[in-house]
Amino acid sequence: MKDMNEGWVTADGRKIGGVLMELRNITLKFGGVTAIKDISFDIRDGEIRAIIGPNGAGKSSMLNVISGFYVPTEGSVWFKGYQRGPMKPYQVAQLGIARTFQNIALFDGMSVLDNIMTGRLTLMKSGLFSQAFWWGGASREEEAHREKVEKIIDFLEIQNIRKTPVGRLPYGLKKRVELARALAAEPKILLLDEPMAGMNVEEKEDMCRFILDVNDEFGTTIVLIEHDMGVVMDLSDRVVVMDYGKKIGDGPPEEVRSNQAVIDAYLGVAHD
Amino acid sequence: MADRTAAEHSAQSIPALLARNVARYGGYPAYREKEFGIWQSWTWAQADEEIRALAMGLLSLGVARGDHIAIIGRNRPAHYWAMVAAQMCGAVPVPLYQDAVAEEMAYVLGHCGARFVLCGDQEQVDKVVEIEDRIHTIEHVMYTDKRGMRKYDHSRMNALADVIAEGKAGHYRYQEELEARIAELTYDSTCVMLYTSGTTGKPKGVVLSNRNIIETAKNSVSFDKLTRMEEVLAYLPMAWVGDFIFSVGQAYWAGFTVNCPENAATMMTDLREIGPTYFFAPPRVFEGQLTQVMIRMEDAGRVKKWLFDHYMALARRVGPAILDGEPVGMLDRLRYALGGFFIYGPLKNTLGFSRIRVGYTAGEAIGPEIFDFYRSLGINLKQLYGQTEASVFITQQPDGQVRSDTVGVPSPGVEVKIGENGEVYYRSPGTFVEYYNNPDSTASTKDAEGWVATGDAGFFEEGSGHLRIIDRAKDVGKLADGRLFAPKYVENKLKFYPSILEAVVFGAGRDRCTAFINIDLTAVGNWAERNNIAYASYQELAGHPKVYDMIRGHIDEVNASVARDPMLSGCQIHRFLILHKELDADDGEMTRTRKVRRNIVAEKYADLIDALYDGRDSVYTETEVTYEDGRKGAIKATLTLADATVAPGVQLAEAAE
Structure with missing residues (x-):
């Protein structure tokens, strides 16, 4: 077990704690294709950690390793000081890891409220019988969950679409609903796969603010993949840069920006 | 009954009314x-408890008599409570527009010297923090x-929650002081101070006393027979006088x-969800709702669409008459009732207007079609005319005498007179005390006898006794032969057509009126598409002969309607042209709030105006335009000048004599 060394306080007064998750020498292969090649980095409690890189660099695969969806071919994942074995999706959720998807994965026909309520499924305790007949603990429990969900709706300022079917919403709002659903699970680590993709400037600004607010108010650790460099530089505390499945940079945004390997990966040089 | 009158007589401040309501409706x-x-929800008794706790919390912060407490936020019970609590402490509540930028806020906060500021949220706090080092009064x-x-x-x-908690905790320490301060309030102490939006110069702080507010409330409540049972939705800016009067x-x-x-x-x-029984909205809210309904009906199935069209036609024919209690045939009444079941009831329910007893619109002219649409559904929508300095009410329409082109009869307790230049003056118990720290403006607005100039020109219609507002007084002029010229009156009529975005009418000091028309690209573009009219640019569409024909049709209709008015029949439009560019705030032709700057337009397009009067058929012009990034360019165009049909009105009769 790695020593949980002291964290630090950021310029805007947020506390970054000790190491929450550590990825050691991760390699991920699909048949003959090596998606991730020997990557190690850590995620600290309360930080906003960005993973960037050109298309096909293996960012989403990395996120899937973190979420436990992929089991690495080699290497190990350490969460809260313990090595993590292969897990079922519900076990991941119970560990306190929630995510949003690059391609929105919501239930189109269901209302925003119902979609967000699904985020709390793993936290519900009443049995099938009780829920089916709306009897006993089920109604009390639903009220408690609804209250939590309403607080998230309030937090993300989507009160006006509470009862609207998700299918009718514009893209930017769907993204926000997805974030709401992930938050409903009260995660310890929130994984965001390209939260700003396809958004206009205003929607991006809103999303940035919500991500910062979530991190600030709930102390949620956030791992995000993003292409918009401006967003990454503004939001994140530390950045991992990937290219062709390899880690080519890791550190605070300003350090990464001046890293020659990173510049080459983004601007393109002849590979030998 | 006697003691009730006594109680009402003694309630001479908002806190006293609160105490009365707790006793009566607790x-x-x-x-x-x-x-x-x-x-x-909060009952009167619970609200009273919160307000008192908040007032005591304010005392603990050191609020002194006569302090100004600014309140910047959306409509929330806590913000209304803060206004009443401020009064309890002998302080003056000053609600501000929450969309004001920091600069505007700095002026107002500095002008009233606010010591305390209540912000709705972080956004407002940020603005106050930004200006705090310039406005040293904020404590x-x-x-x-x-x-x-x-x-x-x-x-x-x-x-705020902590201030309330502090007040509750300090109950014993502050109660005596609070009671003493409430007891000091009189009918003439300041109730609220509201800043006028300031389209002309800097905003002015309008001081309204308890007498202004309570007398006005008393009169208007009895005018519309409002009771304890009404439900209102408070959604209009708290800084606006209307919201203060209603809420x-x-x-x-x-x-x-x-x-x-x-x-x-x-x-x-x-x-x-609330289904208010008493509702107020500016015309744009009603317009927006109507557009929504129409768009959704376009997408509806054929049966529904047919039902809607059929019953709306019926409603337009008999609805307003039924609402006004005029005689309507039995068969039509039956059909209308059936329509209520199929269409009007569900439609009103969707709009949230199922329970409306009294609805008001004011602020600007409302399109007759929009107005009639709501009236025909059986919604008692009326118009009123008012301003901040009058505690809102100057004139309003009584039930059963509602029309889209008047603003009603003087409200109870209000005297209205028309000045020699046609300007409307009023005097009422609601007339404001003064502009705060601005005796010059006070004196120039309110004369020694208490008459206040509205700045609007209007006249009382013969027969009905209703007031009609025609224009801003400074824009009203005379034609060369001395007939009245009220450009805005005609422009508003023109702008009710969806294809006309803007209209500017000229004629002051000339023998007849002419007009510039701006087409609405969306509406006309749509129309062109449906009618297979090809165009490549705004300019080409604007100059298209078929567009000219359509606009001429609209102007002819407006002329016919203007001709029916003996006082304004001289304002009929004889010639017009469609401008080759949209009037734009970037070019200084409009204000940022999209009001046409008549003088600048007249100056800039002087060549076009000359052409309208010298009988030419077309005119070549070059116009300088400013792009959004500040670069300048020029548009060249040859514009067609067209004649409109002038309806025989009073002026033709005179010519014949």
């Missing part, structure tokens, strides 16, 4: 607010919504319930 709801998806900032506020320096900042003055006088929406975006949903 267990009935006074406020509701939707929060976390649920309507929360303490309070905020309602705690979100994002954790990291601020709290040495001179408090959450505080009338609500406290009649004892009805004020409902606050969850946030601005949920207003329509909340409207539907």
Whole structure:
């Protein structure tokens, strides 16, 4: 077990704690294709950690390793000081890891409220019988969950679409609903796969603010993949840069920006 | 009955009315607010408890008599409570527009010398913090919504909830002082100070006394027979005098319930859930709702569409008459009732207007079609005319005498007279005390006898005795032969056509009127598409002969309607042209709030105006334009000048004599 060394306080007064998750020498292969090649980095409690890189660099695969969806071919994942074995999706959720998807994965026909309520499924305790007949603990429990969900709706300022079917919403709002659903699970680590993709400037600004607010108010650790460099530089505390499945940079945004390997990966040089 | 009159007589301040309401309606709801998806409510007794606790909290912060307490936030019970609590402490509440930028806010806060500021949320706090080093009077900032506020320096900042808690904890220490301060309030102490929006120069602080507010509330409540049972939705800016009268003055006088929406975006949903019985909205809200309905009906199935069209035609024919209690045939009444079952009832329910007894619109002219649409559904929508300096009410329409082109008869207690230049003057118990720290403006607006100039020109219609507002007084002029020239009156009529975006009418000092027309690209573009008219640019569309034909048709209709008015028949448009570019604020032709700057337009397009009067058929012109990034360019165009049909009106009769 790695020593949980002291964290630090950021310029805007947020506390970054000790190491929450550590990825050691991760390699991920699909048949003959090596998606991730020997990557190690850590995620600290309360930080906003960005993973960037050109298309096909293996960012989403990395996120899937973190979420436990992929089991690495080699290497190990350490969460809260313990090595993590292969897990079922519900076990991941119970560990306190929630995510949003690059391609929105919501239930189109269901209302925003119902979609967000699904985020709390793993936290519900009443049995099938009780829920089916709306009897006993089920109604009390639903009220408690609804209250939590309403607080998230309030937090993300989507009160006006509470009862609207998700299918009718514009893209930017769907993204926000997805974030709401992930938050409903009260995660310890929130994984965001390209939260700003396809958004206009205003929607991006809103999303940035919500991500910062979530991190600030709930102390949620956030791992995000993003292409918009401006967003990454503004939001994140530390950045991992990937290219062709390899880690080519890791550190605070300003350090990464001046890293020659990173510049080459983004601007393109002849590979030998 | 006798002691009731006595009680009403003694209630000479808003806090006194609150005490009266607690005694009389203690267990009935006074406020509701939707929060976390649920309507929360407070009875008069509970509201009183909160307001007193807040007032004592303010005392603990050191609020002194005569202090100004600024309140910047959306409509929330807590903000209304803060206004009443401020009064209890002998301080003056000053609600501000929450969309004001920091600069505007700095002027107002500096002008009233506010010591305390209540902000709705972090956004407002940020603005106040930004200007705090310039406005040295601000001692303490309070905020309602705690979100994002954790990291601020709290040495001179408090959450409102903590101020209330402090007041509750200090109950024994502050109660005596609070009672003493409430007892000091008289009918003439300041009730509220509201800043006028200031389209002309800097905003002015209008001081309204308890007498202004309570007398006005008393009169208007009896005019519309409002009772404790009314429900209103408080969604218009708190800094606007109307909201203060409806949600505080009338609500406290009649004892009805004020409902606050969850946030601005949920207003329509909340409207539907509450179903207010008394409702106020500027014309744009009604316009927006009507557009929504029409768009959705276009998408409806054929049966529904047919039902809607059929019954709306019926409603347009007999609805307003039924609402006004005029005789309507039995068969039509039966059909109308059937329509109520199929269309009107469900439609009103969707709009949130099922329970409306009294609805008002004011602020600007409302299109007759829009007005009639709501009236024909059986919604008692009326117009009123008012301003901040009058505590809103100058004239209003009594039930059963409602028309889209008048603003009604003088409200109870209000005297109205028309000056020699046609300007409307009024005097009433609601007439404001003064402009704060501005005796010059006060003196120039309100004369020694208490008459206030509105700045609007109008006249009383013979027969009905209703007031009609025709224009801003300074824009009203005379034609060469001395007939009245009121450009805005005609322009408004023109602008009710969807294809006409803007119209500018000229004619002051000339023998006849002419007009510039701006087409609405969306509406006309749509029309062109449906009629297979090809065009490549705005300019080409604007100059298309078929567009000219359509616009001429609209102008002819307007002329015919203007001709029916003996006083204004001289304002018929003889010739017009369609401008080759949209009037734009970037070119200085309009204000940022999209009001046409008549003089600048006249100056800039002097060549076009000359052409309209010298009988040419076309004119070549070059116009300088400013692009959004500040670069300049020029548009060249040859414009067609067209004649419109002038309807025989009074002026032709005179010519014949």
